[in-house]
Amino acid sequence: MDNSKRYFMNKNEILENTEQAFEEEQFLVYFQPQYNYTSKKIIGAEALVRWFHPLYGMQSPGDFIPVYESSGYITRLDLYVFEKICAFLRKSIDKNVRIVPISFNVSRYDVYGGNFIEDMEAIRKRYDIPVTYFRIEITESSLVGGNEYMIRIVESLHSLGYVVEMDDFGSGYSSLNVLKDVEVDIIKLDMIFMRGKIGGRGGIIINSIIKMANWLGTPVIAEGVETIDQAEYLQSIGCNYIQGYLFSKPV
Ligand code: C2E
Ligand code: CA
Ligand code: CA
Numbered sequence: 001m002d003n004s005k006r007y008f009m010n011k012n013e014i015l016e017n018t019e020q021a022f023e024e025e026q027f028l029v030y031f032q033p034q035y036n037y038t039s040k041k042i043i044g045a046e047a048l049v050r051w052f053h054p055l056y057g058m059q060s061p062g063d064f065i066p067v068y069e070s071s072g073y074i075t076r077l078d079l080y081v082f083e084k085i086c087a088f089l090r091k092s093i094d095k096n097v098r099i100v101p102i103s104f105n106v107s108r109y110d111v112y113g114g115n116f117i118e119d120m121e122a123i124r125k126r127y128d129i130p131v132t133y134f135r136i137e138i139t140e141s142s143l144v145g146g147n148e149y150m151i152r153i154v155e156s157l158h159s160l161g162y163v164v165e166m167d168d169f170g171s172g173y174s175s176l177n178v179l180k181d182v183e184v185d186i187i188k189l190d191m192i193f194m195r196g197k198i199g200g201r202g203g204i205i206i207n208s209i210i211k212m213a214n215w216l217g218t219p220v221i222a223e224g225v226e227t228i229d230q231a232e233y234l235q236s237i238g239c240n241y242i243q244g245y246l247f248s249k250p251v
Helices: 011-023 061-071 074-094 116-127 147-160 175-181 200-216 228-236
Strands: 027-036 041-053 057-059 102-106 134-139 163-169 186-189 220-222 241-243
Touching: 011 041, 011 061, 027 074, 041 061, 041 074, 057 061, 061 074, 074 102, 074 116, 116 147, 134 147, 147 163, 147 175, 163 175, 186 200, 200 220, 200 228
Parallel strands: 041 102, 102 134, 134 163, 163 186, 186 220, 220 241
Antiparallel strands: 027 041, 027 241, 041 057
């Protein structure tokens, strides 16, 4: 993609171009690997959507996802992404390629009301993909506001066999309260903790989160890891799972 052609669409342009984007399959799914830093093995990959507009170039999800969340397109996009992941996994299974679990981002708007989980299940069954190949990422902010509801959502995902990850842990204001009530399987440490210098007050906080997660028996994946120093530090405090530019950008 020629980056000189890149133009950032405003909200109206995003909405005006969306139907055509679905029709022409302009949305592509990228994968960013997650590593075990000690063994240097891939333990999974996160699916991240990209929009390649023929005229305006690549649009990043950080720009169009919020517009879709406020306009109702989000669920259609997330199911589209889920189907692309299923198609990718089906091809890999058929070719006998080694597969790692794929983390799939679910917006808070997907799970409030509607039939999102049923729709997901119908797609998964159509492609005949075992549930163990997926991890569902939900942001803690989607958990905020209705812990009761989210407990039920996570329970129903669990009863179907899905692994549930709490995304962006620590960036919201009530992470601990949510963690107390909602039994997630994996915590994704927000990349905000990787900014600034390693150690110091931030280090004490990360350290405590890792210890607490350990006591809960919940693995932690640190996001936004860009340097060896960060990875070494995380390893030294017991966090082996990392995702970030250090190993790979989304590809
Ligand atoms: P996220 O779920 O927290 O995803 C991680 C973001 O961090 C991605 O941005 C990824 O490219 C970026 N990243 C990964 N490693 C590094 C690093 O080492 N340094 C830095 N600075 N950044 C790193 P991306 O792809 O732009 O996605 C932004 C957000 O958009 C995601 O944040 C997620 O909340 C949302 N998103 C992306 N794809 C989907 C999707 O299919 N559905 C939904 N509902 N949301 C999505
Ligand atoms: Ca995520
Ligand atoms: Ca995240």
